[in-house]
Amino acid sequence: MQIDIFTLFPQMFESPLSSGLLQRAIDRKLVSVNLHNIRDYTHNKHRTVDDYPYGGGAGMMLKPEPVFEAVEALQSDLSHKQEVVEVPIVLLTPQGRLFSQHIALKLSKYSHLVLICGHYEGIDERVREHLVTDEISIGDYVLSGGELAAMIVADAVVRLLPGVLGSEASPLDESHTTGLLEYPQYTRPQVYRDWAVPEVLLSGNHTQIAQWRREQSILRTLKRRPELLDKANLCTKEKQLVVRLKQSQ
Numbered sequence: 429m430q431i432d433i434f435t436l437f438p439q440m441f442e443s444p445l446s447s448g449l450l451q452r453a454i455d456r457k458l459v460s461v462n463l464h465n466i467r468d469y470t471h472n473k474h475r476t477v478d479d480y481p482y483g484g485g486a487g488m489m490l491k492p493e494p495v496f497e498a499v500e501a502l503q504s505d506l507s508h509k510q511e512v513v514e515v516p517i518v519l520l521t522p523q524g525r526l527f528s529q530h531i532a533l534k535l536s537k538y539s540h541l542v543l544i545c546g547h548y549e550g551i552d553e554r555v556r557e558h559l560v561t562d563e564i565s566i567g568d569y570v571l572s573g574g575e576l577a578a579m580i581v582a583d584a585v586v587r588l589l590p591g592v593l594g595s596e597a598s599p600l601d602e603s604h605t606t607g608l609l610e611y612p613q614y615t616r617p618q619v620y621r622d623w624a625v626p627e628v629l630l631s632g633n634h635t636q637i638a639q640w641r642r643e644q645s646i647l648r649t650l651k652r653r654p655e656l657l658d659k660a661n662l663c664t665k666e667k668q669l670v671v672r673l674k675q676s677q
């Protein structure tokens with residue numbers, strides 16, 4: 429996968445891209461991440477990228493020209509180089525659709541992603557109308573810019589690419605992939621400060637362990653994120669379990 433990130437603050441990406449999972453994926457050539465400074469596509473002496481909103485109001489807006497020119501420079505480069513592939517052009521903005529594991533999985537299927545980090549009080553609407561193909565928000569709060577959101581999207585997508593996680597670390601069981609929160613996990617020591625690991629996990633009985641984990645997932649989801657249960661894929665027995673658990677709450 430290739431990810432191109434358009435930002436006014438490329439230096440913000442240095443640490444996330446040079447440590448942990450993203451760095452490992454880059455080193456192993458499973459993904460390449462290119463940073464583009466939107467300011468490099470200005471033509472005026474002061475390299476201005478912002479301006480006042482028409483109609484008045486507080487704050488400054490990100491101007492359309494440098495954003496269009498930056499992304500179009502990449503598009504023109506691509507059209508010379510390779511066969512045409514569909515490339516989502518994603519604007520990170522609090523007005524976007526709410527990011528989820530489902531969206532991360534969908535994005536991980538593309539071979540190329542473009543992420544545009546908004547800034548200031550907003551971005552000229554024509555960027556939304558005529559350049560971007562998708563808008564994503566990472567949550568119902570306002571960040572100072574789209575950079576942190578872009579890092580979150582990149583991280584969640586890259587760890588789903590084939591080969592990025594070790595063979596034994598499967599994303600299939602984890603929170604949100606199943607539609608449920610993940611069950612409690614333990615590692616050694618078996619007893620720590622009088623707190624023992626649940627007996628069933630030491631039993632070696634894989635059917636019982638799987639059943640216990642499934643029940644714990646349902647229980648935890650019911651307690652913490654009950655709204656997720658409506659969409660989770662539960663069998664009849666599990667639905668009955670939910671009804672019983674709700675009654676005993």
Ligand code: ADE
Pocket residue numbers: 520521522546564565566567568569570571572573574577
């Ligand atoms: N930019 C500012 N706030 C944001 C958010 N919540 N999600 C994505 N991009 C943002």
